[in-house]
Amino acid sequence: AGTSWDILLNKGDTVGNVKQVVKENFQVIDIDLFDTDKATINDLKATKQIICYFSAGSKEGWRPDAGDFKDGDTGKGLDGWPDENWVNVKSENVRNIMKKRIKLAADNGCTAIDPDNVDGFDGNQDGYGYDKKEYADYVKFMAQEAANNNLAIGLKNAVDLIPDVVDVIQFAVNEQCHEYPGECEKYKPLTDANKAVFNIEY
Template sequence: MHYSTVLLLASANSLVTATPVSRRAAVTKFPSGTSWDIVLNDGNFDLAGLKAAKGDVLDIDLFDNTADGKTWIKELAKTKKVICYFSAGSREDWRPDAKDFAASDYGKELDGWKGENWLDVTSTNVRNIMKKRIEAAAAAGCSAVDPDNVDGFDGNQDGFSKDASVYADYVNYLAGVAKNNTLAIGLKNALDLIPSVINNIQFAVNEECHANTECDRYKSVTKAGLAVFNIEYGINDCSEPSGVILSSVMKPANQSLDTLGGQC
């Protein structure tokens, strides 16, 4: 992280303390069909490039978002709804707060992602770290957060044998923190959680719903009027099942998210 987390957290805490709930700005809405783009590697783009990105919404990394030592978020937020990505279900050993996790907080490595381990989402310490991240997102000027890896229950890939209800509780906890900081929040993948969290989210983010033949499972999200931001890797499929409105972008087959563009 190229900005001061301490300062950001202090600013967020001051905002929450000083601003009465009735006077806070409304949580940003992301209605069905909202156009978007996502880029999680800042190495190839300058600020002008990101500002010129197609779509009303831009999903970028909460940590890797600087140019010339300054965060891009507040500048981008002048013309975009900025969603700030972070992993809520894993510890990434390269993040600036990686040392804050206790050894008991994390276990199995994510398949194919060296240095990234699944978290125990029931840990009070894990939840406090994520609370700080959300507060930092608010202070940085994000409109929303995109918490990844909340599907550790799927096939017991987290190694903690937590079931879907535990992850639903976790997502709803994160949603409560986001709301307290006037941030929208999305559900990333984890389709089994939709019925349990739909009243607390403002959008969904999916990877490869066409490739996995699961796009039709977003009918309730579209019915609620919420955006479904879909990413497809290496295929060009802009179709929509009946009753579902997708905001799709096509990205390279290697699943890198360091290129802009690809909207339907």
């Protein structure tokens, strides 16, 4: 049997919503790192593993640390997402921002992190022309930081990175692999290693 889970992300208004699911009977919940307070995470931890979501591959203009990004840290805008731009995954400053986010996740009581938007290499979405090698290195960097903070780390989508990072991640979060022929099968290296793949279908 698989692990039961839920994901609850709702920009700017997650705390009230998350409080409603504290007593619901599932084992894992994926919640927003910034929009969920420490007290709520503590309540959830009584019965659940807590995955804390943040965007590692983009700057979201509404986040409290948005001002920490410098000129040159951001590239193209994310299609369909206003006030959000891909980041330069090779930037030391960007990596320092992610270090702080990972530490925040640990300090707030999260048990794992879900760093999103690590597929900017796909079709040169990021505007930097990086390939999957640079993104695999970025995921490995975050995996080491997560380990340093006693956190698990998942891979969000970015299925082409799986062969390069399967040994450093503990789980994956996938959106809609059933919609794309052959995509779900790419998670076999994780399931063969007895690592969870949490699936979302819209």
